[in-house]
Amino acid sequence: MKKPGYKWIALSCTTIGALFSVLSASTLMIALPVIMKDLNSGIGIIMWTIMGYMFSLTILVPSIGRIADMFGRKKLYVSGFALFTAASLFCALSSNGVQLLIFRMIQSIGASFMIANSTAIIADAFPKGELGKALGVNSMVVSVAAVIGPILGGFLINFGWRNIFYINIPIGIIGTIWAAVSLKEMKETSNHEKFDFRGTFTFTFGLFSLLLALTIGGFTQWLSKSVIILFSIAILLISSFTYIENHTKYPMLDMRLLKTRLLAFAYASTLLNGIARGAVTFLLIFYFEGDKGIDPIAAGIFLSPFAIAMMAMSPISGWVCDKYGARILSSAGLLVSGLGLIGFMKISTTSSMSTLIICMVITGIGSGMFFSPNTSAIMANVPADKRGIAAGVRTMFNNAGMVLSIAISMAIISSSISPAAMQALFVHSHVSSASIASTQFISGLRMAFTISFFFSLFAAFISYLRGPAPKWNSQSAN
Known part of the structure; x- marks a missing residue:
């Protein structure tokens, strides 16, 4: 029985979790060049502190979502919060x-544990x-964290990058x-249900092998x-x-989630x-801090227009979605995001900050228009006993896309600039070939943003093809 006001309590709990996880990621992102230099680590290891994190989420979240559907969401959510805190x-x-x-x-x-359960907890409440x-509202808070994170990260770096985790x-x-x-x-x-160990094993290691092949192929040779x-x-x-x-x-995964047109x-x-x-x-972080030589605090401020625009648009798009559909x-x-990416396709060392800010705002508005309605469409069209796995699959696809995006982008840049020159550029080493490295880096950036633009257009087309709300049988709906 839902108590009056519980829905807002549930939203506050999951929102703190979202704020927590996104703030941690966005503060760390701005500090990557500094950490690379301080720990004397190669760009590969430092990059994998971001990619490996998303890689792991992609593989684990669907299975955890299924476990939550079977045994409850609260215990897993609270345990995830505690583990994340200790690991920090x-x-x-x-x-x-x-x-x-x-x-x-x-x-x-x-x-x-947190991500697999947060959206389902909101949908239950x-x-x-x-x-x-x-x-x-949840997306808006995520955007707030994305705004605060880089600026906070840039500030904390002045006292040592480790404070990013201590906070x-x-x-x-x-x-x-x-x-x-x-x-x-x-x-x-x-x-009374049995956990699908065979399905979980084949899914986990199958997806792990696929993502690992894609990332290794992007950095080495596809035919290795x-x-x-x-x-x-x-x-x-x-x-x-x-x-x-x-x-x-x-x-583990009800295949109807992938066979239903709207959800697919x-x-x-x-x-x-x-x-x-x-x-x-x-x-953009490596562009601001590496190519332009901007300090971390300023870089964090320059990145904030994207998140501010998304923060402003997310609750509006959620309200519109409730009335008119997703x-x-x-x-x-997705089309609006594509317009912003067109501007990034022309990026150069001399690009004005005003132009880049406009591109970030447009891309942020588009992202705010997409995320809340798309997630709402998924969670509103599955039975209550499928919400955990439905949310997990959504996170899996989102994180898989992000892992592939970074792998593809870094593969493009790596093909246009030597690892040594890229490392020197990112840690602000003054080498004789700095201007050449910068030119090569910008060329790779443009190609990466061009590919992103075409994927955004394709995503808009696929999104428009979604069908009517699915009809679940009474057993599933209970």
């Missing part, structure tokens, strides 16, 4: 790049007609206690022996997973938008 302490104490990467991966496990508004600890303690005390289980757990072997393993395991899920009474195209547009937008902030709004948002 160890990240702060890291003495080299490898240690930092390991503890970031542990952080990602905690984040998986809010009626269908208010879900878009609730998710819009997580008090937030994490407060959020963990608040969630433990306030959240309620809003649905009966399905303890290791890439071919990984692709072969991925095809075998994912094929096995599909067969298992279609012949299992209690599957909403998920596909999420993946394509992740590929289009995932590397934008990552690339199809047109989400598709239009």
